Amino acid sequence: MKIGVISDVHGDYHALESAIQQLDELHQVTTIVCAGDLVGRGPDPDRVVQMIRERNFPTVRGNHDEWNYGLSVDNRAYLKTLPLEWRGEFDGVQVYMTHGKPGNNLWGLYRDHVSNTLLNMMLASLNVDVLITGHTHVPLYVKVQNGCVINPGSLYTFNNVRPTSHSYGVLSLPEMDFVVYDLTGQQQVILG
Numbered sequence: 001m002k003i004g005v006i007s008d009v010h011g012d013y014h015a016l017e018s019a020i021q022q023l024d025e026l027h028q029v030t031t032i033v034c035a036g037d038l039v040g041r042g043p044d045p046d047r048v049v050q051m052i053r054e055r056n057f058p059t060v061r062g063n064h065d066e067w068n069y070g071l072s073v074d075n076r077a078y079l080k081t082l083p084l085e086w087r088g089e090f091d092g093v094q095v096y097m098t099h100g101k102p103g104n105n106l107w108g109l110y111r112d113h114v115s116n117t118l119l120n121m122m123l124a125s126l127n128v129d130v131l132i133t134g135h136t137h138v139p140l141y142v143k144v145q146n147g148c149v150i151n152p153g154s155l156y157t158f159n160n161v162r163p164t165s166h167s168y169g170v171l172s173l174p175e176m177d178f179v180v181y182d183l184t185g186q187q188q189v190i191l192g
Contacts, residue, residue: 001091002027005169005178007035007099007134008154009052010064011042015155016051018183019168027170027181033086035134035152036062036099038079039069042156049075060086062099062134063106087128091173097132108135109149111142120146130176137164139180139188150178 004023009016023029034057039045041064049071052059061082068076084105086097099105102122119142123131129147133140137154153165167188169180180188 001173002029003090003171003173004029004032005035005132005150005152005171006032006155007152008037008062008137008156008164009034009042009048010037010040010154010156010158011045011048011069012156013042013044013047013051015157015166015183016048019155020051020055022181022183023168023170029170030090032057033088033095033097033132034059035097035132036060036082036105037064037134037154038062039071040064040067041158045069046071046075049078053078058086058088058097060084060097060099061105093130093173093176094128095130095132096126096128099133100135101133102126102131105135109133109140109151110136110138111140114142114149116142116144119149120144122149123147130171130173132171139165139167139169141169141178141180143176148176148178152180155183 123146139153140151152169153167
C-alpha cells in the first residue's frame with residue numbers, strides 16, 4: 001500500500017494540484033494525508049482549503065491554520081475543526097500525524113536535534129509505528145527500531161532564511177519505506 005504525504009501547502013494551489021495529480025497518476029497512491037499548514041503566505045488559501053475539503057484527506061491543523069487569511073466562512077470553519085493530531089491504521093501499521101512534534105504544532109523535529117533514542121521513545125509512547133510531521137519545511141526520514149519518523153517537506157517555497165523543499169512523499173506500507181519527490185516528480189535522496 002502506498003500513502004501520499006503532503007504538508008505545508010501555505011496557500012499554493014498550483015503546487016497542491018500538481019502534487020495531488022502526481023500522487024494519483026504517477027505514484028498511484030491509495031490515499032493522501034496532509035500534515036497541516038494549508039494556509040499562510042501563498043496566493044490561493046481559499047482554493048487550497050476547498051480542494052482539501054473536497055478530497056477529504058486526513059488532515060491536521062498547522063500553526064498557520066489557526067489564523068484567518070481572508071478565507072470564506074465555510075473554509076474558516078473547516079480549519080477550526082481540524083484536529084491537532086490524527087491517528088489511523090493502514091495495512092496493519094499504526095500511524096500518528098501532527099504538524100510539529102507530538103503535543104505542539106509550533107515546534108518541529110529536525111534531524112540534527114533528535115537522537116534515535118528519542119525517536120524510539122516517541123514512537124513507543126504514542127504506541128505507533130509511523131510518526132508523520134511537517135512544519136520544518138525540510139524532508140525527514142528516520143527508520144529506528146520502533147518504526148519510522150517522516151516529514152515530506154513543504155509544497156510551498158518562498159524566499160526566507162528557512163529552507164523550503166517544494167516536495168511531497170510516498171510512504172510504502174507495511175515496509176515503512178519513504179521516498180521524497182520534488183514537484184517535478186524527481187526522487188530526492190533523504191538520509192535518515
